[in-house]
Amino acid sequence: MHRARAVFQASNKLGGSERFASWLLNKPQTAAVAVNANRLKSSAAAEPFLNGSSSAYVETMYNAWLSDPNSVHASWDAFFRNATAGAQPGVAYTSPPNLAPYNKNEVPLTSLVPAIGGSTSISSGSPINEKIIDDHLAVQAIIRSYQSRGHLVANLDPLGITTGDPISSGDWHGGLRAFASEAVIRQHVRFDEADMDRVFKLPSTTFIGEKEKALPLREILNRLEEAYCNNIGIEFMFINSLEQCNWIRQRMEPPNVTKMSNDQKRLILARLTRSTGFENFLAKKWSSEKRFGLEGCEILIPAMKQVIDTSTRLGVESIIMGMPHRGRLNVLANVCRKPLHQLFTQFAGLEAEDDGSGDVKYHLGTYIERLNRVTNKNIRLAVCANPSHLEAVDPVVQGKTRAEQFYRGDNEGKKVMSMLLHGDAAFAGQGVVFETMHLSDLPAYTTHGTIHIVANNQIGFTTDPRHSRSSAYCTDVARVVNAPIFHVNSDNPEAVMHVCNVAAEWRATFHKDVVIDIVSYRRNGHNEVDEPMFTQPLMYQKIRKTKPVLEKYADQLIAEGVVTAEEVKDVKDKYEKICEEAYSQAKQETHIKYKDWLDSPWSGFFEGKDPLKMAPTGVVEETLVHIGKRFSSPPPNAAEFEIHKGLLRILKSRMEMVENRTVDWALAEAMAFGSLLKEGIHVRLSGEDVERGTFSHRHHVLHHQKVDKATYCPLAHLYPDQAPYTVCNSSLSEYGVLGFEVGYSVTNPNALVLWEAQFGDFNNVAQCIIDQFISSGQAKWVRQSGIVLLQPHGMEGMGPEHSSARLERFLQMSSDDPDYMPPESPDYEVRQLHDCNWIVANCSTPASLFHILRRQIALPFRKPLILMTPKSLLRHPECKSTFDEMCEGTTFKRVIPDNGPAAQNAQNVRKLAFCSGRVYYDLLKERRERGLEKDIAIVRVEQMSPFPYDLLKAEIAKYPNAQLVWSQEEHKNMGAWSYVEPRFRTLLQGQKAIWPKSEKGGWFSQLFGSSNAAQTDSADKQTETPRTISYNGRATAASPATGSKAAHTKELKNLLDEFCVL
Ligand SMILES: Cc1ncc(C[n+]2csc(CCOP(=O)(O)OP(=O)(O)O)c2C)c(N)n1
């Protein structure tokens, strides 16, 4: 053992006192501590027990003592107190007082000394034996080293191709590496054979001994190797909580922890048989179809089922899952137990019976409620539909999980949990993983722990880990949230099941994220028609020689006598028969139904509803007054609750508005929210700085100026029986948070979920969620969402990124056909809304805001609403509405006609300008200042998409002699122009023929029948003398806005000059 000590000491490059000083100086310290440190340094150097390798131990003690003197033993406390108080060198140490029982975290000095086999003990009163202390410290250091570094040498790769020498090559990020323990864990310590049989006391931070308090060194090393360097590699020592570290050690260190009963082994084998059999069956029947099979990681299915079993046993009733392409069909079939024939019909190329454009089979979601036969408890399983965009579904799953927890009152996440599956390349490469992880512990976003499973096949399409990440593991992102990470070799099914159990228990105990990294391989190419040998020839040579895990495990269990070869075959044949029967059943089907693949059924929401009937959005005045007053009042305990003086002024002016029966933007928004809350609709507003509002206009949370965290939210206290109101500042994330809110919004149709972008085009960071989930989600997955995106938008000289929310992009993605004018009918508005993919609006009045928000809930279905919101209008004196525009009988105005002198003198109006949003107020002012109120009419298009053809047609007809212009403040290649222009053309010139006119009548009557004949005529008549619309606005540009204030002003002036030209 002396060599151990020698090497250990050699590794301490500095002598005891220097080293002591160095760590003192490296730590951030208060001034007082820093002064004392010098004294401590000299004092320490003179203490007989402080030298050599023990200084590392003392360092730990001192650090602990600095942060909490009670955390170290009384003798250390006394020593550090004396030393820092200036005790002369050599006298700072005092004998320990009477040794009271130790706390869990304390390590008594005596425990360092062997009780068995050792010859000396400090408790006997004899001088401290330096060698014994050093030897024990060395053993402790080894134990700790295994705990923190054992994973580096664990045998994790079923292919065994991880090679390399990290020490000489310095290459730590070439994937998983298997290195000898000596090199990685015990590099500073060498043992003689004679040391191996010496017995050492085990510290309280290890559980390898189970009931044994001391073990021979040989046994210590064996057990550590088994726990940390076998088929499981654990990363957990970075976790800040000692309790959590001990919890993991307790579950991973005792000998034989992964041992399973024969019943458990048979269950694993049966599940593995199904998982393998499913892929084999698909490969046999549809050999050239893409299915992104699971071959090489078939253990994923038993692993997920194990997590579900353990979690249900611990009280979970609902699990929401998100996963990528790999093995998805297998998960649906064997984890969710989706009827096999439904899955097989997806391969038959059948047409869909219901609406929508559908999606490829390995993106579809599902929802199933069933009895878990292992736990005999009911369980609900949902797999969220997702796009190809890897990891994009992560925040969506979290939002959905959070919502389900919220609506069930499951405040601690005991009943509802999420499980996210990842590919190794995507988990490391996609930033949204990080964003999602960072939501995991935020009060308004936590789902109280997610179980992440990485199907780590050590490849991403054709790229291997050396080129797909700079981190040692693909899971390193999880370290930021202190999630333990269990790497496990997929060829050891029992080890995999053990970590699944531990992960599920971890989640149930600590309600924090955990990662299971199943290290496996991909037997085929990226998909079934890909050739992997082009790019990974050596890896695939190895794979060809590797037996499937089912075979290996079956052989193992046969050898152990747990099952017979006949039983193995029997289970396999039975499953194949089930598949064959489902295959025959699938052949009978003539259509597929997208509804079978819905992940969030809204039971009861659609039933009995007229799909074209909308509830009124106006409310009784009393409600407006009540909400307005509450919203304008300080907290009821105002005397004790001190709010900011500026806020008192804001509240006062709000109250004055209420008394004058008027509202500004913030008040209208509050009244929309408040009236919905009164009706039992949960409202959730989330986004960056939304509580106050980016432009300091909202103030939904009032802060006590003297008491930390004391807040008051008026909208949460409007009525005793109101629905809950959630307003929450989010992390600084768009992609993650918007995804989260989309997930939230699809859970409960009776909720208004809003996400506010900070301003300008920051929403484009969340483009994937906008494109993949919001604009196309219903078409692909028949899943509706009423999410509202509030997008501060306006050209106000704030520079390129703070101006435009990129209205044009949202409009460009609107699905209403620019060449098709729906036939007029009394329910025109709701019919159009029903058929569109989303609503895009740019409102100009608080009343419009009020109604359009309420309309989201009044509709008998749900549609996303993209709402451009103002900045300067928040305080614009003219941007006010009266209660008369919001009371019973009033509705949302898709178009606001001119109601001034121009409208009264319509025949003589020379210009009819259409516009939307903020620019209206600039036009209004200019027209007034130039005395053109009789000559120019201004009509506001509040709802841009779906395009209000019916109302605009009437407006155009009202001004027969006016030239038509579209006025916008955005550049010509931006804003609404490219959207409205073809639609106005259709309105003015008639619709384009979809097919040639027939003998029997026009194309229009063919499409819509003779009742539309009048419209056909008028369209035909109009084509004789077509009116056209021209553009009034900024020129085209590459950047959304200029950075120069002067250029901005000039551009605006040009726009307004042009507007006034008659
Ligand atoms: C955001 C995104 N970028 C690129 C792709 C294209 N793509 C599909 S699968 C794949 C490789 C994924 O590798 P990994 O995450 O390891 O999963 P595996 O296929 O190995 O299971 C890539 C790059 C994608 N689907 N999504």
Ligand SMILES: [Mg+2]
């Ligand atoms: Mg992969």
